[in-house]
Amino acid sequence: MPSPLCHALLRNLDLFRPLSDSQLDAALREAVPCRLEAGEAAYRQGAPGAHFFVLLHGCLKVSQLTSEGDQVVVRYVNPGDMFGLACAMRQSCYPASVVAVQESVCLAWPASAWEGFTAAHPQLSAIALQTMGQRLQDAHLRIQELSTDEVEQRVARAILRLVQQSGQPMQDGIGISFPITRQDVAEMTGTTLHTVSRLLSDWKQRGIVSSGRKRIVLRSPAALERLFENAQPAMDCASCLSCRDGSPAVQAQEAIAAH
Incomplete structure:
Protein backbone atom coordinates (compact mmCIF):
# COMPACT_ATOMS: atom_id res chain seq x y z
CA MET A 1 0.00 0.00 0.00
CA ARG A 142 4.66 16.72 -34.97
CA ILE A 143 4.65 14.52 -38.08
CA GLN A 144 3.32 17.50 -40.01
CA GLU A 145 5.97 19.81 -38.53
CA LEU A 146 8.77 17.35 -39.30
CA SER A 147 7.52 17.04 -42.88
CA THR A 148 6.94 20.72 -43.69
CA ASP A 149 8.80 23.06 -41.32
CA GLU A 150 12.33 24.36 -41.67
CA VAL A 151 14.79 23.20 -39.00
CA GLU A 152 14.80 26.59 -37.26
CA GLN A 153 11.01 26.50 -37.08
CA ARG A 154 11.03 23.01 -35.58
CA VAL A 155 13.57 23.87 -32.91
CA ALA A 156 11.75 27.10 -32.03
CA ARG A 157 8.41 25.28 -31.74
CA ALA A 158 9.95 22.53 -29.59
CA ILE A 159 11.43 24.99 -27.10
CA LEU A 160 8.22 27.01 -26.92
CA ARG A 161 6.22 23.83 -26.37
CA LEU A 162 8.52 22.71 -23.55
CA VAL A 163 8.35 26.13 -21.90
CA GLN A 164 4.54 26.12 -22.11
CA GLN A 165 4.35 22.63 -20.58
CA SER A 166 7.13 22.87 -17.99
CA GLY A 167 8.18 26.52 -17.76
CA GLN A 168 9.59 27.86 -14.53
CA PRO A 169 10.13 31.62 -13.91
CA MET A 170 13.80 32.50 -13.46
CA GLN A 171 15.75 35.69 -13.02
CA ASP A 172 16.73 35.84 -16.70
CA GLY A 173 13.50 34.48 -18.24
CA ILE A 174 11.42 31.29 -18.27
CA GLY A 175 13.43 28.12 -17.90
CA ILE A 176 12.59 24.54 -18.79
CA SER A 177 12.15 23.05 -15.34
CA PHE A 178 14.06 19.82 -15.96
CA PRO A 179 17.55 19.08 -17.30
CA ILE A 180 17.59 19.03 -21.10
CA THR A 181 20.54 18.73 -23.45
CA ARG A 182 21.06 20.02 -26.97
CA GLN A 183 21.13 16.39 -28.08
CA ASP A 184 17.64 15.94 -26.59
CA VAL A 185 16.39 18.92 -28.63
CA ALA A 186 18.01 17.49 -31.76
CA GLU A 187 16.27 14.14 -31.19
CA MET A 188 12.93 15.91 -30.68
CA THR A 189 13.19 17.85 -33.93
CA GLY A 190 14.78 15.43 -36.39
CA THR A 191 18.02 17.36 -36.77
CA THR A 192 21.63 17.20 -35.58
CA LEU A 193 23.44 18.29 -32.43
CA HIS A 194 25.57 20.64 -34.54
CA THR A 195 22.50 22.39 -35.95
CA VAL A 196 20.84 22.82 -32.54
CA SER A 197 24.10 24.14 -31.06
CA ARG A 198 24.45 26.63 -33.91
CA LEU A 199 20.87 27.86 -33.55
CA LEU A 200 21.05 28.22 -29.76
CA SER A 201 24.36 30.08 -30.00
CA ASP A 202 22.85 32.46 -32.56
CA TRP A 203 19.71 32.99 -30.43
CA LYS A 204 21.87 33.56 -27.36
CA GLN A 205 23.79 36.34 -29.13
CA ARG A 206 20.46 37.91 -30.12
CA GLY A 207 19.16 37.79 -26.53
CA ILE A 208 16.38 35.30 -27.30
CA VAL A 209 17.61 32.47 -25.06
CA SER A 210 20.33 31.71 -22.58
CA SER A 211 21.67 28.19 -22.26
CA GLY A 212 24.21 26.15 -20.41
CA ARG A 213 24.85 22.54 -19.47
CA LYS A 214 21.45 20.78 -19.54
CA ARG A 215 19.76 24.17 -19.23
CA ILE A 216 17.70 26.33 -21.61
CA VAL A 217 16.06 29.60 -20.55
CA LEU A 218 13.74 31.49 -22.88
CA ARG A 219 14.32 35.23 -22.52
CA SER A 220 12.05 36.48 -25.32
CA PRO A 221 9.08 34.24 -26.23
CA ALA A 222 7.80 36.82 -28.72
CA ALA A 223 11.10 36.83 -30.62
CA LEU A 224 11.14 33.04 -30.78
CA GLU A 225 7.54 32.95 -32.03
CA ARG A 226 8.47 35.36 -34.83
CA LEU A 227 11.19 32.97 -36.00
CA PHE A 228 8.67 30.40 -37.21
CA GLU A 229 5.84 32.79 -38.04
CA ASN A 230 8.02 34.72 -40.51
CA ALA A 231 9.95 31.76 -41.89
CA GLN A 232 9.88 31.15 -45.63
CA PRO A 233 8.04 28.04 -46.89
CA ALA A 234 10.28 25.02 -47.34
CA MET A 235 11.52 24.28 -50.87
CA ASP A 236 9.96 21.43 -52.78
CA CYS A 237 12.35 18.53 -52.28
CA ALA A 238 10.19 15.66 -53.50
CA SER A 239 13.23 14.11 -55.17
CA CYS A 240 15.21 14.04 -51.90
CA LEU A 241 15.55 10.48 -50.61
CA SER A 242 15.18 11.51 -46.96
CA CYS A 243 11.92 13.33 -47.72
CA ARG A 244 10.55 10.54 -49.89
CA ASP A 245 11.29 7.83 -47.37
CA GLY A 246 10.69 9.95 -44.27
CA SER A 247 13.27 11.11 -41.78
CA PRO A 248 13.95 8.88 -38.74
CA ALA A 249 12.03 11.34 -36.60
CA VAL A 250 8.98 11.17 -38.89
CA GLN A 251 9.10 7.38 -38.92
CA ALA A 252 9.22 7.24 -35.12
CA GLN A 253 6.35 9.68 -34.71
CA GLU A 254 4.25 7.61 -37.10
CA ALA A 255 5.02 4.49 -35.05
CA ILE A 256 4.06 6.21 -31.80
CA ALA A 257 0.85 7.55 -33.38
CA ALA A 258 -0.03 4.02 -34.46
CA HIS A 259 0.09 2.94 -30.84
Missing part, protein backbone atom coordinates in the same frame (compact mmCIF):
# COMPACT_ATOMS: atom_id res chain seq x y z
CA PRO A 2 1.44 3.41 -0.91
CA SER A 3 2.49 5.69 1.92
CA PRO A 4 0.40 8.61 3.23
CA LEU A 5 2.83 10.85 1.30
CA CYS A 6 1.76 9.22 -1.98
CA HIS A 7 -1.86 9.69 -0.95
CA ALA A 8 -1.25 13.39 -0.31
CA LEU A 9 0.60 13.84 -3.61
CA LEU A 10 -2.21 12.15 -5.55
CA ARG A 11 -4.82 14.34 -3.85
CA ASN A 12 -3.05 17.41 -5.32
CA LEU A 13 -3.11 16.08 -8.90
CA ASP A 14 -5.94 17.02 -11.26
CA LEU A 15 -6.23 13.39 -12.33
CA PHE A 16 -7.26 12.20 -8.85
CA ARG A 17 -8.85 15.33 -7.38
CA PRO A 18 -12.45 14.29 -8.29
CA LEU A 19 -12.16 11.07 -6.24
CA SER A 20 -13.46 10.80 -2.70
CA ASP A 21 -11.10 9.54 0.02
CA SER A 22 -12.61 6.05 -0.16
CA GLN A 23 -12.32 6.00 -3.98
CA LEU A 24 -8.72 7.17 -3.76
CA ASP A 25 -7.93 4.46 -1.21
CA ALA A 26 -9.47 1.87 -3.53
CA ALA A 27 -7.50 3.20 -6.52
CA LEU A 28 -4.28 2.93 -4.51
CA ARG A 29 -4.91 -0.61 -3.30
CA GLU A 30 -2.85 -2.33 -6.01
CA ALA A 31 -0.39 0.51 -6.59
CA VAL A 32 3.31 0.19 -5.86
CA PRO A 33 5.52 3.31 -5.37
CA CYS A 34 8.63 3.47 -7.57
CA ARG A 35 11.57 5.82 -7.15
CA LEU A 36 13.76 6.40 -10.21
CA GLU A 37 17.20 7.98 -10.14
CA ALA A 38 18.23 10.26 -13.02
CA GLY A 39 19.02 8.05 -16.01
CA GLU A 40 17.08 5.06 -14.67
CA ALA A 41 14.41 3.52 -16.88
CA ALA A 42 10.84 2.87 -15.83
CA TYR A 43 10.75 0.45 -18.77
CA ARG A 44 12.42 -0.08 -22.14
CA GLN A 45 11.00 -0.22 -25.65
CA GLY A 46 9.85 -3.73 -26.51
CA ALA A 47 9.55 -4.88 -22.88
CA PRO A 48 6.29 -6.59 -21.88
CA GLY A 49 3.67 -3.99 -20.94
CA ALA A 50 3.37 -5.30 -17.40
CA HIS A 51 2.34 -2.06 -15.66
CA PHE A 52 0.72 1.32 -16.13
CA PHE A 53 1.86 4.36 -14.18
CA VAL A 54 1.19 7.84 -12.85
CA LEU A 55 4.08 10.24 -12.28
CA LEU A 56 3.95 11.93 -8.87
CA HIS A 57 7.18 13.92 -8.90
CA GLY A 58 10.05 14.66 -11.28
CA CYS A 59 10.20 14.34 -15.06
CA LEU A 60 10.57 11.45 -17.51
CA LYS A 61 11.69 11.33 -21.14
CA VAL A 62 9.85 9.14 -23.65
CA SER A 63 12.05 8.05 -26.56
CA GLN A 64 11.93 5.51 -29.34
CA LEU A 65 14.67 3.72 -31.23
CA THR A 66 13.80 3.52 -34.94
CA SER A 67 14.48 0.56 -37.20
CA GLU A 68 17.49 2.51 -38.51
CA GLY A 69 18.99 2.79 -35.03
CA ASP A 70 18.20 6.48 -34.50
CA GLN A 71 16.80 7.67 -31.18
CA VAL A 72 13.87 10.07 -31.26
CA VAL A 73 12.59 11.95 -28.21
CA VAL A 74 8.80 11.69 -28.40
CA ARG A 75 7.69 13.72 -25.37
CA TYR A 76 8.25 14.39 -21.69
CA VAL A 77 6.11 13.11 -18.81
CA ASN A 78 5.19 15.66 -16.14
CA PRO A 79 3.69 15.13 -12.64
CA GLY A 80 0.08 14.01 -12.88
CA ASP A 81 0.53 12.34 -16.27
CA MET A 82 -0.40 8.72 -16.87
CA PHE A 83 2.07 6.70 -18.94
CA GLY A 84 2.84 3.14 -19.90
CA LEU A 85 -0.70 2.65 -21.18
CA ALA A 86 0.11 -0.30 -23.43
CA CYS A 87 -2.57 -2.33 -21.67
CA ALA A 88 -5.20 0.33 -22.45
CA MET A 89 -4.27 0.10 -26.14
CA ARG A 90 -4.31 -3.74 -26.13
CA GLN A 91 -0.57 -3.78 -26.82
CA SER A 92 1.53 -6.54 -25.28
CA CYS A 93 4.78 -4.52 -25.30
CA TYR A 94 5.75 -0.91 -24.65
CA PRO A 95 6.28 1.01 -27.94
CA ALA A 96 8.91 3.35 -26.43
CA SER A 97 11.35 3.71 -23.54
CA VAL A 98 10.72 5.94 -20.51
CA VAL A 99 13.77 7.23 -18.59
CA ALA A 100 13.99 9.66 -15.66
CA VAL A 101 15.74 12.94 -16.50
CA GLN A 102 15.87 13.78 -12.80
CA GLU A 103 15.00 11.95 -9.59
CA SER A 104 11.35 10.95 -9.97
CA VAL A 105 8.60 9.14 -8.08
CA CYS A 106 5.72 7.30 -9.70
CA LEU A 107 3.04 4.77 -8.85
CA ALA A 108 2.77 1.52 -10.80
CA TRP A 109 -0.29 -0.70 -11.18
CA PRO A 110 -0.17 -4.19 -12.75
CA ALA A 111 -1.58 -4.24 -16.27
CA SER A 112 -4.02 -6.93 -15.15
CA ALA A 113 -5.68 -4.32 -12.92
CA TRP A 114 -6.54 -1.97 -15.80
CA GLU A 115 -10.04 -3.27 -16.56
CA GLY A 116 -11.12 -3.21 -12.92
CA PHE A 117 -9.37 0.13 -12.36
CA THR A 118 -11.26 1.89 -15.16
CA ALA A 119 -14.57 0.16 -14.36
CA ALA A 120 -14.41 1.24 -10.73
CA HIS A 121 -13.25 4.76 -11.52
CA PRO A 122 -14.94 6.00 -14.74
CA GLN A 123 -13.51 9.50 -14.16
CA LEU A 124 -10.00 8.09 -14.50
CA SER A 125 -11.02 6.04 -17.54
CA ALA A 126 -12.33 9.17 -19.28
CA ILE A 127 -9.14 11.07 -18.50
CA ALA A 128 -7.00 8.18 -19.77
CA LEU A 129 -8.92 8.13 -23.07
CA GLN A 130 -8.58 11.89 -23.34
CA THR A 131 -4.84 11.58 -22.67
CA MET A 132 -4.36 8.98 -25.40
CA GLY A 133 -6.41 11.06 -27.84
CA GLN A 134 -4.33 14.16 -27.10
CA ARG A 135 -1.10 12.23 -27.60
CA LEU A 136 -2.30 10.92 -30.93
CA GLN A 137 -3.21 14.46 -32.00
CA ASP A 138 0.18 15.74 -30.82
CA ALA A 139 1.94 12.98 -32.74
CA HIS A 140 0.08 13.91 -35.94
CA LEU A 141 1.01 17.56 -35.43
Whole structure:
Protein backbone atom coordinates (compact mmCIF):
# COMPACT_ATOMS: atom_id res chain seq x y z
CA MET A 1 0.00 0.00 0.00
CA PRO A 2 1.44 3.41 -0.91
CA SER A 3 2.49 5.69 1.92
CA PRO A 4 0.40 8.61 3.23
CA LEU A 5 2.83 10.85 1.30
CA CYS A 6 1.76 9.22 -1.98
CA HIS A 7 -1.86 9.69 -0.95
CA ALA A 8 -1.25 13.39 -0.31
CA LEU A 9 0.60 13.84 -3.61
CA LEU A 10 -2.21 12.15 -5.55
CA ARG A 11 -4.82 14.34 -3.85
CA ASN A 12 -3.05 17.41 -5.32
CA LEU A 13 -3.11 16.08 -8.90
CA ASP A 14 -5.94 17.02 -11.26
CA LEU A 15 -6.23 13.39 -12.33
CA PHE A 16 -7.26 12.20 -8.85
CA ARG A 17 -8.85 15.33 -7.38
CA PRO A 18 -12.45 14.29 -8.29
CA LEU A 19 -12.16 11.07 -6.24
CA SER A 20 -13.46 10.80 -2.70
CA ASP A 21 -11.10 9.54 0.02
CA SER A 22 -12.61 6.05 -0.16
CA GLN A 23 -12.32 6.00 -3.98
CA LEU A 24 -8.72 7.17 -3.76
CA ASP A 25 -7.93 4.46 -1.21
CA ALA A 26 -9.47 1.87 -3.53
CA ALA A 27 -7.50 3.20 -6.52
CA LEU A 28 -4.28 2.93 -4.51
CA ARG A 29 -4.91 -0.61 -3.30
CA GLU A 30 -2.85 -2.33 -6.01
CA ALA A 31 -0.39 0.51 -6.59
CA VAL A 32 3.31 0.19 -5.86
CA PRO A 33 5.52 3.31 -5.37
CA CYS A 34 8.63 3.47 -7.57
CA ARG A 35 11.57 5.82 -7.15
CA LEU A 36 13.76 6.40 -10.21
CA GLU A 37 17.20 7.98 -10.14
CA ALA A 38 18.23 10.26 -13.02
CA GLY A 39 19.02 8.05 -16.01
CA GLU A 40 17.08 5.06 -14.67
CA ALA A 41 14.41 3.52 -16.88
CA ALA A 42 10.84 2.87 -15.83
CA TYR A 43 10.75 0.45 -18.77
CA ARG A 44 12.42 -0.08 -22.14
CA GLN A 45 11.00 -0.22 -25.65
CA GLY A 46 9.85 -3.73 -26.51
CA ALA A 47 9.55 -4.88 -22.88
CA PRO A 48 6.29 -6.59 -21.88
CA GLY A 49 3.67 -3.99 -20.94
CA ALA A 50 3.37 -5.30 -17.40
CA HIS A 51 2.34 -2.06 -15.66
CA PHE A 52 0.72 1.32 -16.13
CA PHE A 53 1.86 4.36 -14.18
CA VAL A 54 1.19 7.84 -12.85
CA LEU A 55 4.08 10.24 -12.28
CA LEU A 56 3.95 11.93 -8.87
CA HIS A 57 7.18 13.92 -8.90
CA GLY A 58 10.05 14.66 -11.28
CA CYS A 59 10.20 14.34 -15.06
CA LEU A 60 10.57 11.45 -17.51
CA LYS A 61 11.69 11.33 -21.14
CA VAL A 62 9.85 9.14 -23.65
CA SER A 63 12.05 8.05 -26.56
CA GLN A 64 11.93 5.51 -29.34
CA LEU A 65 14.67 3.72 -31.23
CA THR A 66 13.80 3.52 -34.94
CA SER A 67 14.48 0.56 -37.20
CA GLU A 68 17.49 2.51 -38.51
CA GLY A 69 18.99 2.79 -35.03
CA ASP A 70 18.20 6.48 -34.50
CA GLN A 71 16.80 7.67 -31.18
CA VAL A 72 13.87 10.07 -31.26
CA VAL A 73 12.59 11.95 -28.21
CA VAL A 74 8.80 11.69 -28.40
CA ARG A 75 7.69 13.72 -25.37
CA TYR A 76 8.25 14.39 -21.69
CA VAL A 77 6.11 13.11 -18.81
CA ASN A 78 5.19 15.66 -16.14
CA PRO A 79 3.69 15.13 -12.64
CA GLY A 80 0.08 14.01 -12.88
CA ASP A 81 0.53 12.34 -16.27
CA MET A 82 -0.40 8.72 -16.87
CA PHE A 83 2.07 6.70 -18.94
CA GLY A 84 2.84 3.14 -19.90
CA LEU A 85 -0.70 2.65 -21.18
CA ALA A 86 0.11 -0.30 -23.43
CA CYS A 87 -2.57 -2.33 -21.67
CA ALA A 88 -5.20 0.33 -22.45
CA MET A 89 -4.27 0.10 -26.14
CA ARG A 90 -4.31 -3.74 -26.13
CA GLN A 91 -0.57 -3.78 -26.82
CA SER A 92 1.53 -6.54 -25.28
CA CYS A 93 4.78 -4.52 -25.30
CA TYR A 94 5.75 -0.91 -24.65
CA PRO A 95 6.28 1.01 -27.94
CA ALA A 96 8.91 3.35 -26.43
CA SER A 97 11.35 3.71 -23.54
CA VAL A 98 10.72 5.94 -20.51
CA VAL A 99 13.77 7.23 -18.59
CA ALA A 100 13.99 9.66 -15.66
CA VAL A 101 15.74 12.94 -16.50
CA GLN A 102 15.87 13.78 -12.80
CA GLU A 103 15.00 11.95 -9.59
CA SER A 104 11.35 10.95 -9.97
CA VAL A 105 8.60 9.14 -8.08
CA CYS A 106 5.72 7.30 -9.70
CA LEU A 107 3.04 4.77 -8.85
CA ALA A 108 2.77 1.52 -10.80
CA TRP A 109 -0.29 -0.70 -11.18
CA PRO A 110 -0.17 -4.19 -12.75
CA ALA A 111 -1.58 -4.24 -16.27
CA SER A 112 -4.02 -6.93 -15.15
CA ALA A 113 -5.68 -4.32 -12.92
CA TRP A 114 -6.54 -1.97 -15.80
CA GLU A 115 -10.04 -3.27 -16.56
CA GLY A 116 -11.12 -3.21 -12.92
CA PHE A 117 -9.37 0.13 -12.36
CA THR A 118 -11.26 1.89 -15.16
CA ALA A 119 -14.57 0.16 -14.36
CA ALA A 120 -14.41 1.24 -10.73
CA HIS A 121 -13.25 4.76 -11.52
CA PRO A 122 -14.94 6.00 -14.74
CA GLN A 123 -13.51 9.50 -14.16
CA LEU A 124 -10.00 8.09 -14.50
CA SER A 125 -11.02 6.04 -17.54
CA ALA A 126 -12.33 9.17 -19.28
CA ILE A 127 -9.14 11.07 -18.50
CA ALA A 128 -7.00 8.18 -19.77
CA LEU A 129 -8.92 8.13 -23.07
CA GLN A 130 -8.58 11.89 -23.34
CA THR A 131 -4.84 11.58 -22.67
CA MET A 132 -4.36 8.98 -25.40
CA GLY A 133 -6.41 11.06 -27.84
CA GLN A 134 -4.33 14.16 -27.10
CA ARG A 135 -1.10 12.23 -27.60
CA LEU A 136 -2.30 10.92 -30.93
CA GLN A 137 -3.21 14.46 -32.00
CA ASP A 138 0.18 15.74 -30.82
CA ALA A 139 1.94 12.98 -32.74
CA HIS A 140 0.08 13.91 -35.94
CA LEU A 141 1.01 17.56 -35.43
CA ARG A 142 4.66 16.72 -34.97
CA ILE A 143 4.65 14.52 -38.08
CA GLN A 144 3.32 17.50 -40.01
CA GLU A 145 5.97 19.81 -38.53
CA LEU A 146 8.77 17.35 -39.30
CA SER A 147 7.52 17.04 -42.88
CA THR A 148 6.94 20.72 -43.69
CA ASP A 149 8.80 23.06 -41.32
CA GLU A 150 12.33 24.36 -41.67
CA VAL A 151 14.79 23.20 -39.00
CA GLU A 152 14.80 26.59 -37.26
CA GLN A 153 11.01 26.50 -37.08
CA ARG A 154 11.03 23.01 -35.58
CA VAL A 155 13.57 23.87 -32.91
CA ALA A 156 11.75 27.10 -32.03
CA ARG A 157 8.41 25.28 -31.74
CA ALA A 158 9.95 22.53 -29.59
CA ILE A 159 11.43 24.99 -27.10
CA LEU A 160 8.22 27.01 -26.92
CA ARG A 161 6.22 23.83 -26.37
CA LEU A 162 8.52 22.71 -23.55
CA VAL A 163 8.35 26.13 -21.90
CA GLN A 164 4.54 26.12 -22.11
CA GLN A 165 4.35 22.63 -20.58
CA SER A 166 7.13 22.87 -17.99
CA GLY A 167 8.18 26.52 -17.76
CA GLN A 168 9.59 27.86 -14.53
CA PRO A 169 10.13 31.62 -13.91
CA MET A 170 13.80 32.50 -13.46
CA GLN A 171 15.75 35.69 -13.02
CA ASP A 172 16.73 35.84 -16.70
CA GLY A 173 13.50 34.48 -18.24
CA ILE A 174 11.42 31.29 -18.27
CA GLY A 175 13.43 28.12 -17.90
CA ILE A 176 12.59 24.54 -18.79
CA SER A 177 12.15 23.05 -15.34
CA PHE A 178 14.06 19.82 -15.96
CA PRO A 179 17.55 19.08 -17.30
CA ILE A 180 17.59 19.03 -21.10
CA THR A 181 20.54 18.73 -23.45
CA ARG A 182 21.06 20.02 -26.97
CA GLN A 183 21.13 16.39 -28.08
CA ASP A 184 17.64 15.94 -26.59
CA VAL A 185 16.39 18.92 -28.63
CA ALA A 186 18.01 17.49 -31.76
CA GLU A 187 16.27 14.14 -31.19
CA MET A 188 12.93 15.91 -30.68
CA THR A 189 13.19 17.85 -33.93
CA GLY A 190 14.78 15.43 -36.39
CA THR A 191 18.02 17.36 -36.77
CA THR A 192 21.63 17.20 -35.58
CA LEU A 193 23.44 18.29 -32.43
CA HIS A 194 25.57 20.64 -34.54
CA THR A 195 22.50 22.39 -35.95
CA VAL A 196 20.84 22.82 -32.54
CA SER A 197 24.10 24.14 -31.06
CA ARG A 198 24.45 26.63 -33.91
CA LEU A 199 20.87 27.86 -33.55
CA LEU A 200 21.05 28.22 -29.76
CA SER A 201 24.36 30.08 -30.00
CA ASP A 202 22.85 32.46 -32.56
CA TRP A 203 19.71 32.99 -30.43
CA LYS A 204 21.87 33.56 -27.36
CA GLN A 205 23.79 36.34 -29.13
CA ARG A 206 20.46 37.91 -30.12
CA GLY A 207 19.16 37.79 -26.53
CA ILE A 208 16.38 35.30 -27.30
CA VAL A 209 17.61 32.47 -25.06
CA SER A 210 20.33 31.71 -22.58
CA SER A 211 21.67 28.19 -22.26
CA GLY A 212 24.21 26.15 -20.41
CA ARG A 213 24.85 22.54 -19.47
CA LYS A 214 21.45 20.78 -19.54
CA ARG A 215 19.76 24.17 -19.23
CA ILE A 216 17.70 26.33 -21.61
CA VAL A 217 16.06 29.60 -20.55
CA LEU A 218 13.74 31.49 -22.88
CA ARG A 219 14.32 35.23 -22.52
CA SER A 220 12.05 36.48 -25.32
CA PRO A 221 9.08 34.24 -26.23
CA ALA A 222 7.80 36.82 -28.72
CA ALA A 223 11.10 36.83 -30.62
CA LEU A 224 11.14 33.04 -30.78
CA GLU A 225 7.54 32.95 -32.03
CA ARG A 226 8.47 35.36 -34.83
CA LEU A 227 11.19 32.97 -36.00
CA PHE A 228 8.67 30.40 -37.21
CA GLU A 229 5.84 32.79 -38.04
CA ASN A 230 8.02 34.72 -40.51
CA ALA A 231 9.95 31.76 -41.89
CA GLN A 232 9.88 31.15 -45.63
CA PRO A 233 8.04 28.04 -46.89
CA ALA A 234 10.28 25.02 -47.34
CA MET A 235 11.52 24.28 -50.87
CA ASP A 236 9.96 21.43 -52.78
CA CYS A 237 12.35 18.53 -52.28
CA ALA A 238 10.19 15.66 -53.50
CA SER A 239 13.23 14.11 -55.17
CA CYS A 240 15.21 14.04 -51.90
CA LEU A 241 15.55 10.48 -50.61
CA SER A 242 15.18 11.51 -46.96
CA CYS A 243 11.92 13.33 -47.72
CA ARG A 244 10.55 10.54 -49.89
CA ASP A 245 11.29 7.83 -47.37
CA GLY A 246 10.69 9.95 -44.27
CA SER A 247 13.27 11.11 -41.78
CA PRO A 248 13.95 8.88 -38.74
CA ALA A 249 12.03 11.34 -36.60
CA VAL A 250 8.98 11.17 -38.89
CA GLN A 251 9.10 7.38 -38.92
CA ALA A 252 9.22 7.24 -35.12
CA GLN A 253 6.35 9.68 -34.71
CA GLU A 254 4.25 7.61 -37.10
CA ALA A 255 5.02 4.49 -35.05
CA ILE A 256 4.06 6.21 -31.80
CA ALA A 257 0.85 7.55 -33.38
CA ALA A 258 -0.03 4.02 -34.46
CA HIS A 259 0.09 2.94 -30.84
